[in-house]
Amino acid sequence: MCTTETAEEKEQRRKQQKKIASKRSRMKIKMEREKLIDSLESLDDEKAALREELHDRTIECEKIEKENNALLAELIEEYGEETIMNLLNAQSTDSVAGGGQGSKNS
Structure with missing residues (x-):
């Protein structure tokens, strides 16, 4: 006996x-959303780490700048401001003329 499918x-x-199909589609969307949320959390963590590193580097830079200023003050006291400024100007001129590498006698 052959069975036929009714309209119902x-x-x-x-x-x-x-x-x-709808359930599969919703599941796919949910998985994509979860993946994006994970990615967002990861990027937030990375951003926080980079901000912390920037903060640390800024503090380090400020410390080095203070040390440089103290050394410059010592040099000025020892050799005089005019002598030190002339040396610094000569050094910056050499750096520009030498392509930023300073002058080297070979």
Whole structure:
């Protein structure tokens, strides 16, 4: 005996397939959303680490700048401001003329 699908059975099968497809689509969207949330959290962590590193480097830079200023003050006291300024100007002129590498006698 050959069975044929009634219109109601076809409709039920179609609804079931649609329901499965919708569930699959929602699951895919949920997975993508979770992946984006994980990525966002990771980027937030990275941003926080970079901000902390920037803060540390800024403090280090300020410390070195203070040391440089103290050394410059010592040099000025020892050799005089004019002598030190002439040396610094000559050094910056050599750096520009030498492509930023300073002058080297070979």
